[in-house]
Amino acid sequence: MIDNTRPYSPSEPSHNLTRRNLLQAGMAGIAVSVLSPWSVWAAPSGVLVNDVTLLNPIWVNRLFAPRTTDEIRQALAMWSGPVSIGGGRYSMGGQIATEDSLHLDMRQFNRVIRYSPENRVIRVQAGMRWRDLQSVIDPHDLSVKIMQSYANFTVGGALSVNAHGRYVGAGPVINSVRSLQLVLADGSVIEASRTENADLFHAAIGGYGALGVITEVELDLASNVTMERQVHHMSVADYPKFFNNQVRGNEQAILHNADLAPPYFDQATSVTWRTTDKELT
Known part of the structure; x- marks a missing residue:
């Protein structure tokens, strides 16, 4: 996988972005071969499925990459064993597949x-x-x-x-x-x-x-709205008061999170994206 985004650092200055720009960050996908509703049943038994970490290989019985709801309907009606479903494959703990299952790879759907x-x-x-x-x-x-x-x-x-x-x-x-x-x-x-x-x-x-x-x-x-990123550093003890006064119920606050970074677990970095009339940067 190639990460084509760079997370914002709390030490960086404030940036103004549109809401959509921030949400467009993502990673490259994984190519997958597509089987027809009929060829899946003729495919050799045993297909290796893994998540993006490549740490959880699981042998499924059949892999099927549907493109229509009717194909999924037919596949489930014809299959009597366990079924597993995989999307982006970011459930990193073996949750995306089940041994000896019909695995539905949904990325072409x-x-x-x-x-x-x-x-x-x-x-x-x-x-x-x-x-x-x-x-x-x-x-x-x-x-x-x-x-x-x-x-x-x-x-x-x-x-x-x-x-x-x-x-x-x-x-x-x-x-x-x-x-x-x-x-x-x-x-x-x-x-x-x-x-x-x-x-x-x-x-x-x-x-x-x-x-x-x-x-x-x-x-x-x-x-879509224009947002400005605002960062505040504070003690963890002061954070609840800050959140209640500055974030909760604030109609200008669109996104918010507070981070704790080791080894300073008594210090919080608050990051809030608020609506703004300022020009984009």
Whole structure:
């Protein structure tokens, strides 16, 4: 993997960026061969799957890289053994695969299904990376509303763990999801939202793929804004007061985190991205 971004150092001066610029940071992907719905069953038994660390090799029975929901539906209906699902493969502990399973490699499952810039909503296949989604909405001056701190994860992977980011008051990614499509073990395709199949909606987000395969996701988007990075150094004891007075409930605070760096665990570095009218730098 090649990291084409450089993390900001707390010692650097303040930078002004648009919200979308900050969210576009990501890593290069991994190429994968694509099998048809039929060739997966004829493929030789035993395929080695690994995560990005290359420390967790797992032998699966079959590897299938679908491009449509119907292909996933057919695959699950025909397969009677265990199923594992891999997206960006950033779950670094062997979670992305199961021995002797049908492994669904979702990285080619990455199309936009519907997009309405005027309504600030988009529906995508779950294998799309956040970085690629941001590239689609960027020309309309829109931004991802909630995601984890890195843009190289897939949307489905982030939903499967209900990832959180640094968004002040926004909570985890489920708070930006309008609805999703889920393929169950028997191959049935279910639409789920807060009003339709609500139990499946809430269980699938953060469900680690245990209920089925998340195939499509409809997301709320946010308007793009210019942000300024502000850094403050303080003792850990002073941080709760600072957070309550300067960050919590502050409508200008978009992103925030506080870091502790060894060996000085009694000192905190607070980083906040706030809206600004200043020129971009």
